[in-house]
Structures are given as structure tokens and as C-alpha cells.
Amino acid sequence: MIEQTEFQYRLKATDGAARLGEVLTPRGVIRTPAFMPVGTAGTVKGMYPSQVRELGADILLGNTYHLMLRPGAERVAKLGGLHELMRWPHPILTDSGGFQVMSLAALRKMSENGVTFRSHIDGSYYELTPERSVEIQGLLGSDIQMQLDECVRLPASREEIARALRLSLRWAERSKKAFESQPKGRALFGIVQGGDDPALREESARGLVDIDFPGYSIGGLAVGEPQDVMLRMLEVVNPILPADKPRYLMGVGTPDDIIESVARGVDMFDCVMPTRAGRHAQAFTRFGKINLKNARHAEDSRPLDEESDCPAARDYSRAYLHHLIRSDEMLGSMLLTWVNLAYYQSLTAGIRAAIAEGRFEDFKAGVKEGWARGDI
Ligand SMILES: CNc1nc2c(CCNCc3ccccc3)c3nc(N)[nH]c(=O)c3cc2[nH]1
Numbered sequence: 001m002i003e004q005t006e007f008q009y010r011l012k013a014t015d016g017a018a019r020l021g022e023v024l025t026p027r028g029v030i031r032t033p034a035f036m037p038v039g040t041a042g043t044v045k046g047m048y049p050s051q052v053r054e055l056g057a058d059i060l061l062g063n064t065y066h067l068m069l070r071p072g073a074e075r076v077a078k079l080g081g082l083h084e085l086m087r088w089p090h091p092i093l094t095d096s097g098g099f100q101v102m103s104l105a106a107l108r109k110m111s112e113n114g115v116t117f118r119s120h121i122d123g124s125y126y127e128l129t130p131e132r133s134v135e136i137q138g139l140l141g142s143d144i145q146m147q148l149d150e151c152v153r154l155p156a157s158r159e160e161i162a163r164a165l166r167l168s169l170r171w172a173e174r175s176k177k178a179f180e181s182q183p184k185g186r187a188l189f190g191i192v193q194g195g196d197d198p199a200l201r202e203e204s205a206r207g208l209v210d211i212d213f214p215g216y217s218i219g220g221l222a223v224g225e226p227q228d229v230m231l232r233m234l235e236v237v238n239p240i241l242p243a244d245k246p247r248y249l250m251g252v253g254t255p256d257d258i259i260e261s262v263a264r265g266v267d268m269f270d271c272v273m274p275t276r277a278g279r280h281a282q283a284f285t286r287f288g289k290i291n292l293k294n295a296r297h298a299e300d301s302r303p304l305d306e307e308s309d310c311p312a313a314r315d316y317s318r319a320y321l322h323h324l325i326r327s328d329e330m331l332g333s334m335l336l337t338w339v340n341l342a343y344y345q346s347l348t349a350g351i352r353a354a355i356a357e358g359r360f361e362d363f364k365a366g367v368k369e370g371w372a373r374g375d376i
Pocket of ligand 1: 038039040061062063064094095096097098099146149150151191218219220221222223250251252270272
């Protein structure tokens with residue numbers, strides 16, 4: 001733990017609307033733009049924490065929904081908290097659980113007070129309120145916590161989107177009040193909702209800024225809308241959010257989504273794609289995505305990318321990766337997860353260097369060119 005007890009964002013440089021910054025927390029610095037690997041049940045599946053750190057990740061995601069069900073928030077606290085339990089001494093960000101309840105739980109019921117649901121693991125009943133969600137995230141020891149919110153899947157009616165954003169604003173107030181009892185240095189982010197409607201996005205963003213948070217998440221996107229709609233909402237929301245606070249676009253996304261969102265002022269990203277794709281034979285490389293299950297790789301002795309500084313991409317042949325996947329060997333998923341997280345971390349490291357040197361547009365063009373090559 002470094003001495004500084006405050007949570008602070010420092011804007012270091014801009015290149016157009018792209019921002020280079022740092023988020024200072026008691027457990028360390030997060031260099032932004034940042035990609036945050038997802039560690040759903042207290043582990044980044046198939047990776048050692050030290051490996052994730054070596055790739056350049058400054059922060060991981062933990063999942064309130066999964067951890068409250070198993071092993072339980074009070075139990076994690078009794079065991080010293082999530083950092084201790086998973087041997088990750090750096091910052092951890094947790095989601096509030098509402099989004100996961102709506103996508104995973106059975107028999108869920110949303111009300112003014114919160115959401116009740118049955119565990120997808122053993123069917124037992126739970127209630128998640130703004131206050132309980134903050135309490136759970138506190139028990140986990142989370143450095144950056146999320147308010148409980150309601151994310152509406154798109155397409156949705158204007159009434160539905162307005163109802164959900166206004167409920168989320170009332171939950172933002174309750175979350176902030178409940179958060180006041182937590183140790184200094186931790187942060188609670190408000191989450192902007194408002195679907196694909198510019199006026200409702202503006203109402204949500206202004207409402208949250210009036211309540212005042214140390215950072216803001218942009219929710220309600222990457223839920224089925226086209227990329228241009230997502231980007232348009234960023235162009236509405238980011239100018240309203242304070243320039244001296246971090247902006248976290250939830251659940252995003254592909255490398256192209258990330259680079260286009262950085263260009264519109266986003267600082268932090270999370271996405272299950274690199275880890276989930278790694279378990280489904282998909283490899284992300286500078287030249288696009290490769291499906292290693294495809295028979296065309298059976299005798300290809302080339303590595304995925306001989307110029308990569310990730311051993312999994314540089315030292316193993318496509319033929320071997322193909323064999324591991326076809327044989328359902330666990331090393332196959334482990335190596336591809338490593339490849340994909342390495343790619344995402346090298347992408348955000350490249351973005352940070354490009355903004356620092358005022359060449360972000362060139363970098364963006366270069367990444368798109370590489371992906372367009374496709375002769376992989
Ligand atoms: C994929 N698209 C997408 N994801 C969204 C999420 C979840 C972000 N990922 C968190 C996570 C944490 C641990 C483990 C796994 C995932 C959202 N979360 C909240 N609270 N609100 C949203 O509006 C919201 C919108 C999203 N869209």
C-alpha cells in the first residue's frame with residue numbers, strides 16, 4: 001500500500017479527444033487508457049496473477065454477483081479480502097452485480113428497492129439493493145466500486161429507457177450515501193444510462209454530475225446496438241462528464257471499439273472477449289482474429305506472431321495450438337488466453353504511447369490496417 005490515501009485522476013496529455021492519464025489509488029497507479037482483464041470468480045481464467053501483471057495490467061475486475069453467491073462476501077472478508085485471497089495486491093474494480101443478475105440469475109424481480117433473484121448455482125433467494133451491493137463490494141475490499149444500476153437491453157422504448165435511468169439515478173444517491181462509511185482511498189463510480197437516446201443520455205450524465213462522483217462509468221452500451229450508435233452516445237456523454245475524472249466504458253469491447261472509444265475520450269475498458277475467446281480457440285493478433293480450430297492450421301509451423309514479446313504468440317506453432325485445441329487440452333486455452341490478453345495490453349500500451357507523442361491518429365490507422373490485412 002502506498003501512503004497516499006486519496007483516489008485521484010491526473011490528466012497527463014490529450015491528442016484530440018483522446019486522453020492520457022493516471023488513476024492514483026492506495027494500491028497503485030492505473031495507466032489510462034487501460035484495459036482491465038476480467039477475473040469473474042476471483043481468477044482470470046487460465047492465468048496466474050503474476051502472468052497478468054507481467055502483461056502490463058494495472059487493475060483487474062472482480063464480479064460481485066458471482067462472489068456473493070460463492071464463496072460469499074462475508075467469507076471473502078473473513079479470509080482477508082479479495083486481494084489477499086487471489087494474491088493480487090494491485091487495484092481491483094468490481095461491478096455492482098445488477099447487470100450480471102439480469103443476464104445470469106433465474107426468477108429475478110426488479111423493484112424500487114432493488115432486485116431479488118434466485119442463484120443460478122443452487123436456487124437460493126437473494127436480494128441486491130444499492131446499500132447491500134456497496135456493502136458486498138466493501139467486504140470484497142474493492143478499490144473502485146460501482147453503484148447498483150438498471151441496464152436496459154437495446155432496442156427499447158423511450159419510456160423504458162427513461163424509467164431505468166431515473167431509477168438508476170435514485171440508486172446512485174442511495175449508493176453514495178451507503179458508500180460514505182467505507183475507508184478513504186476507495187472510489188464509487190456513478191453509471192450513466194439513457195440507452196441510445198441523446199436527450200436521455202444527457203439527463204443521466206447531468207444527474208450524476210450533480211450528485212458528484214470521483215469517476216463515471218458509461219453503462220447501457222455494448223448491449224446489442226451497432227458500433228456507430230455506441231460511439232454517438234459517447235460523443236453526447238463525454239463532453240458533459242468532468243475532464244478531471246476518469247470515464248469507464250463498461251463491457252467494451254473489440255480492439256476497434258476500444259480505439260474508437262479512446263478517440264472519443266474514454267479512459268477505462270473491461271471486456272470478457274480476450275479471455276472468453278481464448279477458451280473458444282480464437283486468437284487475437286495484430287493481423288486480426290484467427291480460429292485455431294480450423295484444419296488449415298494442422299501443419300502450419302509458424303507461430304501466431306514471431307514479433308510478439310508474448311512467448312505464447314512467438315514460440316508455439318499454429319499446428320501445436322491446433323492440436324491442443326482439437327485434443328481439448330487445457331494448455332490450449334491457457335496459451336490462447338495469454339496471447340489474447342497480451343494483445344489487448346499491447347494495444348492499450350501502444351495507445352498510451354501514441355497519445356503521449358501526439359500521433360494517435362496514425363496509430364489508429366496502423367491498427368486498422370493491420371487488421372484489414374487478414375492474410376493470416
Ligand atoms: C458486454 N457489454 C456490457 N457489459 C456491461 C456491464 C458489465 C461490465 N463488465 C463487468 C464484469 C465484471 C466482472 C466480471 C465480468 C464482467 C454493465 N455493468 C453495469 N453495472 N451496468 C451496465 O450498464 C453495463 C453495461 C454493459 N454492457
